[in-house]
Amino acid sequence: MAGYTPHGLRGTTETGAESMSGTESSNGRKNPARPPAKCAAAGNGRAPSSVSGRTKGLGVRGWLRWIWRQLTSMRVALLLLLLLAVVAMPGAFFPQRRVNPILVNQYFEDNPALAPWLDRAYMFDVFSSPWFSAVYLLLFVSLIGCIVPRTKVHLEALRSEPTKVPARFTRFPVRSERVVHATPGQVSVRLHAAFGRRYRTKLGTEAPKGHGGAGQAKASTTPDATATSNESAIRTISAERGYGKETGNLVFHLALVGLLVVTAWGQLVHYRGQAMITEGSTFVNSALDYDFFEAGALFGADGVAPYRIRLDEFVPDFTVDAQARDFTAFVTLFETDGTTSEQTIRVNHPLTVGGSRVYLMGNGFAPDLTITDASGEVAHDGPVPFIPADDDPGYASTGVVMVPDANDGDPQVAFNGSFLPTALRDDDGAYLGSAHPLPLDPVLVLQMYTGDLGLDEGVPRSLLTLDTTDLDQVTATGDDGAQAPVQLELAPGESVELPNGHGTLTFNDLPRFVALDLRYDPSPIWQGIFATLAFGGLIAALFLPRRRIWVRLVPRADGATVVHAAALARHDDPGLRAELDRILTALPPDGARKKQ
């Protein structure tokens, strides 16, 4: 299907995006010495049909060359670009392990038959999957294969002179012709000034034989140099502006490559950890002190500065209808050089220490509990974080208390249950949830288990959910004579006797905890630089006009000069006509004017 070409340009050479910067000899044929970069010029990138025929018998090298040509063609690059969009979409539809592992587990529970198959297709790890990686790597190889030759061509174009003046102007839709009562030399000087600094200009002369034919052109850079030559000679001006358009285009694409490279580098050297700390306690920036820690392949463990952060106080601000308005963690920072400072960490305002940043990612309550076992020994003493449910404005939280040291480990004791900051009860006193995130009526509701916690088996266990496989729930005889699970309910300051002589549980205090994310990654500043370059390049590539204007000044016998001018732009350029008119207004207004 023949594509659109600018009106009046059908069948001419000036159709390709790149062809504007290709050279053109004055008789209208393309200069074969410099083929344009193919990724831009070859129309819609369809490889010539003869290529497949020629590859027969070309051997491995020929095939590789053919594959490279295909890969760097615009058509394949576009295909890969769209393919990238397609293969990214599952990442929006399916929960991703790296983004939200809890949702992935939930998906497995909800769809036990389908989930393993999706998992095999990397649907829960889309962005680290082989097929996603393949598409974006091929895309960037294609991009580099396209951009590097174009950069070379552009660098040459930046150094070279504007193109020769075409023989015939009639094929250009935007052109003008007028007669000026001045010599070609005078007109040339005026027009040269009118082009100004934005245009790169080249002045030349042509032999007067049948003006319009390709005369032997002489070129010079200033109008004065030719001013003394024969006044019967035809003068030409070739002017070109908008090299910044292609510069912007190349900067944009190269900056995208840069963005990918610095992001990959950041992934290799970064580390990231998560820790929960309660009010009054201190956390050391060390891989050992994190609840979760990950690092890139090139990360060195000695690169972690062992500074310490103590959470002094966490102050939340809620509206009466339980909407969060502000979270502030007041901390004391102990740096490695011995300096101590008071700092705050807020959402959107991370704490920067050295090259790392500490983010406030979550918060909740950590009831401070003391548990004694059957023998009266203190088996547990300290705060236990209870994690607020996602999207629950009332901060109804769940948590697990494990007491492996109770009764010298035989049996071990554990509790799980909820913490409700503002308990909501139905008419029978059963708990429904929490009405407000502030501890207006705090209640800790626990179930008790005894048995083997399985902590010694070396299998990692979640500290947030209780594996009850080897545990027995503690029950008691209820009012109706049946055995029923024991439910312990405490408010801060209260203490209860554990059933069956298991000891006591005391709810001492109600400190808060914060979840901190600590990240070291040197790449964001570079990402910012490359993103800015890409943004600027995109604007230049899209909006800078790329224009060529040619002028031929033919002397007339009566001493006047016939001015022929034509203008050509790359892509649509609604201002092209106005631009040509603007240049020509520099001429004296006398003389017949003919506009086409």
Added chain:
Amino acid sequence: MIAELGTLSTLVIYGAIASYVVAMIAFAVDLSGFGKDAPADRRRRAAGIAMSTAWLGIALHVGAVVLRGIAAGRVPWANMYEFTLMAIMFTVAVFLVVNRRKDIRYLGLPVMFLAVITLLVAITLLYVAADGVQPALQSYWLVIHVSVATVATGLFSVGALASVLQLIRHGDERRRARAGAESGGGADPGGDPGGGPPTGDGRGVTVGNSRRTVAAREQVAAGDGRTVVAVGADGGPVALDLGGEEPEVEPARPTFFSRMLDAFPASESLERFAYRLNAVGLVGWTFVLVTGAIWAEYAWGRAWGWDPKEVVSLVVWIIYAAYGHVRLTTGWNKRTVAYFSLAGFTALMFNYYGVNIFINSLHSYAGVG
């Protein structure tokens, strides 16, 4: 007092919707060829009424958004209801502002239709009372990132409407070219038959009378197959020689629809207009992605985390980037370009409604569902 301002804002939005409905009807009257046989100035009178009410509508609309901001004590684009209000405000604003420089009143009907439908959806399904925002949204990046997102959405919306018209026009022009070819000579196949407003593309301005001329040409309903009589622009009979060829298919009659299409510029001109809007939109969307990444770096501790909203925003960007490549590389059909534009807009709409409402995302600030 503050809560009352929020209520007042809602009332003013109803006023804006009413204005847009009036404008929509007036634009429809303008397009439907209500004054086909009337002097041209009477036709344009309907368009004039439409433009006035559209300006009234956007004045009310801006007022409602400002009231909403005062009521909430922050910038008024922090939840889905407010974002929708802003995006439609910019859609209408793009239309009105561009129209000051070049006549695009033919887009009035679709723009007003989109505005009315979307505002009704916003007010019935997405409404939340004006209030403060959660800590994650308390950042000046909310001002920068989200406002540019609403502007870009407005630009892409008008661009997509222009692409739809372009595709309709393409089909119409092809039918005409066929009919022209069948009736021989007279017609210029694939030419620029539109009697629409000057497109400012430097390729000649269409003659005011060409609307009728085209209609007349279409009335080449062959009686004897050789010479037909049609009504010329001046009302007199015009004889057309069909060059001895029997027309095999009866050329299209001027239907209500085809008369309406006459009000639109040629598909090429529509395509160029859509590209300009989409190009500015693409720059805006790039800015949204970059500022979003910077904000995410501060708020969530990573610039890019493949959150569903981030994924689909990237997909939107990729489609519009591909659109740009297709547009700027020669050899591609302009219809294909329009399909890319519409694909990008579809992804944009999914990113907005689909991801916000149906997918668990860090960007779930909708306050609905």
